Amino acid sequence: MIKKVLKKIIPPRIQQKLGQAKMFRIGNNFKNMTNAYVFDKIYNKGTWGKNIDGISTSGIGSHTKEIIHPYITQISNFLLEKKPSIIVDLGCGDFNIGSNFVSFTDKYIACDVSNVILSRNRDKFSSLTNVEFKLLDLSKDYLPKGDICFVRQVLQHLSNADIKTFVENLNSNKPYKYLVVTEHLPNSDDFDANLDIETGPDIRLIVDSGVVLHKAPFNLDVSNISELLEVVEGIEGGGRVKTTMYEF
Known part of the structure; x- marks a missing residue:
């Protein structure tokens, strides 16, 4: 309640400066670590939350x-229409979302940079015979090819350098027909997109920013952009969760 009141009375630019100071402190805790180490640490500590059994999860999102x-x-309706043979999920996390879509495809490649969460997924979802859990850092590794790629609330945790190499890979190789990206954004469309952060558990919302791949400095090269979904209800900390479909 106090946070909501303060947000109403503190000017946006002051809020952004305070957010940048907080982000700097958070970023220092993860500076010079590999992405694998960062996200293993997040899952080992339960930074994004734990379930009723005390097991870490991918968080409220x-x-x-x-x-x-x-x-x-x-997304189920989208997949029914497109009928993909191969789906690639970059940053599958605890697979609470992706597990709903495996029946829509012949092969589902679920990737994550954290071996901690992948090992758990392999045990929990061993009955899903068309799913491959793959250790992968999207910022530097070869991207498996597919018809549709999901990147759901992943890029918001990555530095601009990490995102830029990912987009350069997409622009050069075009491994997917459709890229479906979900990001947590400020409520207003009038925000400074793509402010930089250190790769880690927090997101750009703290500095009133968010990731927009087709804007500078990333400039994703696509033939069509459309909004699939925007959710504003039930979001802790405010903002909106927007899903965008990019067609190559």
């Missing part, structure tokens, strides 16, 4: 019904 139910419905 992957478990809050107001956020995930509309997404699952919309």
